[in-house]
Amino acid sequence: MRVTDLPTDLPGYEHIYSGKVRDLYAPVGDDGQVVDDQLLLVASNRLSAYDWMMSPEIPDKGAVLTRLSLWWFDQLADLVPNHVISTDVPDAVAGRAVLVRRLDMLKVEAIARAYLTGGGLEEYREKGSVSGVALPEGLVDGSKLPEPVFTPTTKAPVGEHDLPMSPDEVEAELGAEVAAEVSRLTRAILARGNEIAAERGILIADTKVEFGLSSEGTGGLVLADEVLTPDSSRFWPADLWEPGHPQPSYDKQFVRDWLTSPESGWDRKAGGPPPELPQHVVEQTRAKYVEAYERLTGETF
Ligand code: PZK
DSSP, X not given: OOTXXXXXXXXXXXXXXXXXXXXXXXXXXXXXXBOTTEEEEEEOSOOEETTEEOSSOOTTHHHHHHHHXXXXXXXXXTTOOBOEEEXXXXXXXXXXXEEEEOOEXXXXXXXXXXXXXXXXXHHHHHHSEETTEEOOTTOOTTOEEEEEEEOOBOOOOTTSOOOBOOHHHHHHHHOHHHHHHHHHHHHHHHHHHHHHHHTTTEEEEEEXXXXXXXXXXXXXXXXXXXXXXXXXXXXXXXXXXXXXXXXOOTTTHHHHHHHTSGGGOOOGGGOOOOOOOOHHHHHHHHHHHHHXXXXXXXXXX
């Protein structure tokens, strides 16, 4: 996010933090004090590609992803409790914000992979295993794994890249019991996601989820953040799935194709910022987000 692009000023809320595509606020009570057990999670319409923020924004992206995430929380409710309190939020962020329980967040990015690509593929090519899990020989970019594998990473500050964590490092950070539960739940979430998505023409190659521990009650693991959205997961169109080469991205393919075409005039390797997206690319990309939402949920956006 550019420093000139300030987060929305929301009366009754204090801005805490901004990530690449989302903003975090704390509610302020009638007494003027920050409400210390809640947060407002706001999804923006910002889009990144090739590690650059695109301009202009994608209309409705934040609302589509917020509604998709809420729908998934319901589909996963029998596996794990979630942090959602309410969708009653200020008009300025209506439809793209949720009020959530403030948790003690685990300092681990919980990632599971159902298909091999990206960093997992690199590790497999070097070692024949991914995060300590031995895999069959002969797997290629896009291959389906025998079962989802837990491949946790560190949480690096914005701008830096997350690093793989070994099972020992995860245990040292979380304790053996919580580490085992995070691994089991992350793999179960991806497996459930793919059971549902496969019937609707979408493959979910991998996903990143965040867990927190609730300070009150039983103190168990709670699923936080967003879940099984195109921003937190690799969505692939099932009809184009063909192991052996990089798969097209369900949501970002129009943007990537245009940026790498002669039409854009952008030389990615020269290091300069990408050009403004033309209106047709913005519109096609918005349509892909809406299509993913409608196919998965069976509801009209
Ligand atoms: C929390 N993030 C990541 C998300 C951002 C950054 N329920 C929670 N309790 C405490 N902390 C968090 C959550 C959640 N979810 C999430 N960082 C802290 C994040 C959205 C926007 F800028």
